[in-house]
Amino acid sequence: MTEPWRNPLRDERDKRMPRIAGPCGVVIFGVTGDLARKKLMPAIYDLANRGLLPPTFALVGFARRDWADEDFGQVVYDAVKQHARTPFRQEVWDRLAEGIRFVQGTFDDDESFARLSETLDKLDAERGTGGNHAFYLSIPPNAFPVVCEQLQKSGLARQQEGRWSRVVIEKPFGHDLDSARELNNVVNSVFPEESVFRIDHYLGKETVQNILALRFANELYEPIWNAHYVDHVQITMAENIGLGGRAGYYDGIGAARDVIQNHLIQLLALTAMEEPVSFNPHELQAEKIKVLSATHAMEPFDLTTARGQYTAGWQGSEKVPGLLEEEGFATDSRTETFAAITLGVDTRRWAGVPFLLRTGKRLARRVTEVALVFKRAPHLPFDSTMTEELGKNALVLRIQPDEGITTRFGSKVPGSAMEVRDVNMDFSYGSAFAEDSPEAYERLILDVLLGEPSLFPVNAEVELSWEILDPILKNWGSHGRPDPYEAGTWGPPAAFEMAHRLQREWRRP
Numbered sequence: 254m255t256e257p258w259r260n261p262l263r264d265e266r267d268k269r270m271p272r273i274a275g276p277c278g279v280v281i282f283g284v285t286g287d288l289a290r291k292k293l294m295p296a297i298y299d300l301a302n303r304g305l306l307p308p309t310f311a312l313v314g315f316a317r318r319d320w321a322d323e324d325f326g327q328v329v330y331d332a333v334k335q336h337a338r339t340p341f342r343q344e345v346w347d348r349l350a351e352g353i354r355f356v357q358g359t360f361d362d363d364e365s366f367a368r369l370s371e372t373l374d375k376l377d378a379e380r381g382t383g384g385n386h387a388f389y390l391s392i393p394p395n396a397f398p399v400v401c402e403q404l405q406k407s408g409l410a411r412q413q414e415g416r417w418s419r420v421v422i423e424k425p426f427g428h429d430l431d432s433a434r435e436l437n438n439v440v441n442s443v444f445p446e447e448s449v450f451r452i453d454h455y456l457g458k459e460t461v462q463n464i465l466a467l468r469f470a471n472e473l474y475e476p477i478w479n480a481h482y483v484d485h486v487q488i489t490m491a492e493n494i495g496l497g498g499r500a501g502y503y504d505g506i507g508a509a510r511d512v513i514q515n516h517l518i519q520l521l522a523l524t525a526m527e528e529p530v531s532f533n534p535h536e537l538q539a540e541k542i543k544v545l546s547a548t549h550a551m552e553p554f555d556l557t558t559a560r561g562q563y564t565a566g567w568q569g570s571e572k573v574p575g576l577l578e579e580e581g582f583a584t585d586s587r588t589e590t591f592a593a594i595t596l597g598v599d600t601r602r603w604a605g606v607p608f609l610l611r612t613g614k615r616l617a618r619r620v621t622e623v624a625l626v627f628k629r630a631p632h633l634p635f636d637s638t639m640t641e642e643l644g645k646n647a648l649v650l651r652i653q654p655d656e657g658i659t660t661r662f663g664s665k666v667p668g669s670a671m672e673v674r675d676v677n678m679d680f681s682y683g684s685a686f687a688e689d690s691p692e693a694y695e696r697l698i699l700d701v702l703l704g705e706p707s708l709f710p711v712n713a714e715v716e717l718s719w720e721i722l723d724p725i726l727k728n729w730g731s732h733g734r735p736d737p738y739e740a741g742t743w744g745p746p747a748a749f750e751m752a753h754r755l756q757r758e759w760r761r762p
Contacts, residue, residue: 271305274702276383278311278352278376280369282360282400283391284325285316288423292454293391294329295336296694301349302339303691305699309380311352315369317359325355338692352380360392360399366407373409384416387450387701391423397436401443410443419448421701424515425506426451426710429726430719437712446712450701455516455621456708457693460656460682464523464623465532467650467658474648475528477627479602484645485757486524486608487624488517490652491616493568495740496590500581509560509592509722509729512612518718519710520652521548521608524623525598534707538714544598545717551595551607554728556754559736559747561591563615566740573615573740589735590614593748594725595755607755611748615740620762621652643673647760657681 279297281289300306314325330350334341354372358365376382386409390400401420404410410418420440427433440449455461468475477483490512496503503511522541525548529536551557564575577584591613598608627646647661658680666672700708710718736745743749743761752759 271303272699272703272705273305274300274307274310274699275385276307276309276381277385277387277702278313278373278380278382279387279389279698279702280313280315280373281389281391282315282396283389284314284328285318286391288391289314290328290332291336292692292694293389293698294332295338296692296698298329298333298337298346298349299339299692299695300699302337302342302345303695306349306702308348309352309382310349311354311376311380311382312349313353313369313372313376314355315358315365316355317357319357320355322353322355326350326353329353338695352376360396360403363403363406366403366409370407370409384413385418387419387421389421394425394427394436397422398439401440405443412445412448417448417704418444419450419701419704420444421450421452423452425510426515426715427719428506428510430716430723433715433719437715441712447706450697450706450709451711451715452697453515453519453708453710454693454697455652456519456710457695457697458652458656459691460650460652461520461523462708463658464520464650469528478625480604480606482627483603483606484626484628485606485755486521487626487760488520488524488608488610488622489624489760489762490516490612490621491619491743491762492612492614493616493619493741495563495573495579495615496576496582497574497579498581500579504582504586504588507560507589507592508612508614509589509594509726513592513594513610514718514722515710517610517612518545518548518721519714520623521596521598521610522714524625525600525603525608527600527602532707534705537707538711542711542713542717544600545714545721547599548596548608548717548721549599550721550725551597552724554725555732557595557751558725558729559591559593559745559751560589560729561613561738561745561748562586562588562735563590563613563740564737566615566742568615568741575737575740576614587734589729591616591735591738591744591748593744593751594722595751596721607757609752609755609757609759611744611759613738613744617741617743618762619654622760622762623650623652624648624760626757626760644675649760649762655681656683657685 356369356372377384427436526540526544529540562576593611596608625648643663649659651657660678663673664676666674736747738745
């Protein structure tokens with residue numbers, strides 16, 4: 254496997270300097286989809302614009318469309334102009350456009366993959382891409398096996414000395430434990446695990462990675478990051494959008510499979526894991542696997558979980574339809590658009606601390622956060638009237654949209670009386686740093702090209718997350734319909750009852 258190209262002027266000890274990808278190319282399957290148009294193509298341009306791609310980089314699109322290279326180039330150009338985060342520079346585009354190619358074909362056609370192999374050989378010769386190719390499967394999961402098989406038959410997946418072939422897979426990684434294992438077996442029969450990159454775009458977010466910096470670079474927090482001081486942890490991903498036009502993907506999958514199995518359980522792992530020996534990918538993955546191995550769903554599920562389905566309501570000033578009125582959804586659909594679960598982590602650090610995870614569509618606002626809610630202080634010097642407006646201390650890691658960290662603590666109210674009330678101390682990424690955070694797909698695509706797997710879940714993480722979630726999904730499957738909740742609220746009453754039974758309260762961010 255070739256080492257990524259390095260700036261010869263760079264001091265190897267200085268980790269602040271960016272690493273630049275070596276000679277390589279990316280093949281995108283599914284270039285006509287929204288993900289490719291809105292995220293992947295713009296991210297590739299932004300990487301080129303930041304000087305993080307080699308000048309001879311190649312981008313190949315594969316689809317059924319009857320396009321020439323120029324037609325696909327125009328598609329990429331339009332996507333870049335509309336969705337790129339960095340300013341458009343003609344010289345950057347001209348250099349990138351020189352390496353753009355298109356291959357017409359279908360996934361089950363041997364000839365199509367023969368043409369793809371021929372195109373990549375020509376790019377190796379003309380552009381010097383060195384036989385290094387990343388195959389991005391921006392396609393439905395049921396197409397993964399046939400594409401992997403074709404990549405193997407055509408020799409494109411072959412691992413050779415001095416060059417690399419890698420595969421990038423978008424979620425969902427199966428729909429339960431058995432299907433995830435089957436998918437892993439199919440992919441690993443073609444690509445070794447170190448060449449498989451499962452994209453969870455949340456792990457590419459700067460504020461998610463900052464969980465590690467906050468915990469392990471600051472002596473302030475680590476001593477209280479445990480069951481002695483933490484009462485419970487809430488992990489929330491709320492969206493204020495509905496599912497209009499997404500029935501084909503979402504119906505039958507639901508909120509738990511779509512978000513909790515990957516994004517939220519990964520956030521739990523980063524929050525609850527022990528300190529790794531180093532940030533070497535294998536050390537980091539080992540700690541995540543250890544904590545996920547100790548994580549379980551708390552029972553009985555009818556008391557510790559809740560699910561819901563949004564009905565018509567008001568989203569701000571807009572009247573919005575319910576799920577069953579959205580295009581493509583059957584009137585008897587049992588797909589949940591809200592899911593809340595309670596997990597326990599059986600380690601010395603977290604024994605007895607419930608982790609409350611929730612996600613939903615058409616909620617009151619868009620927000621993703623991890624909140625550590627601390628135990629109450631004894632308040633011995635104070636009488637009850639002095640602290641009646643004081644809640645529990647909290648440390649809130651805001652993932653989106655207003656990235657930052659909030660600390661909630663008690664402070665004396667100005668005046669002659671001793672009265673303590675909650676106040677917030679706030680850190681905002683936007684005001685603290687002049688640099689813009691890179692878009693998650695920029696970071697993750699660059700890591701694929703560098704062969705840097707730290708931010709990508711491995712087989713064991715995927716399978717363990719399904720082991721945690723599967724019992725809940727099976728229970729829900731035999732217990733009727735999700736509870737209704739009005740669009741624009743914070744979910745069904747059952748979710749608040751679930752928290753109350755645990756003697757906790759959900760935050761309303």
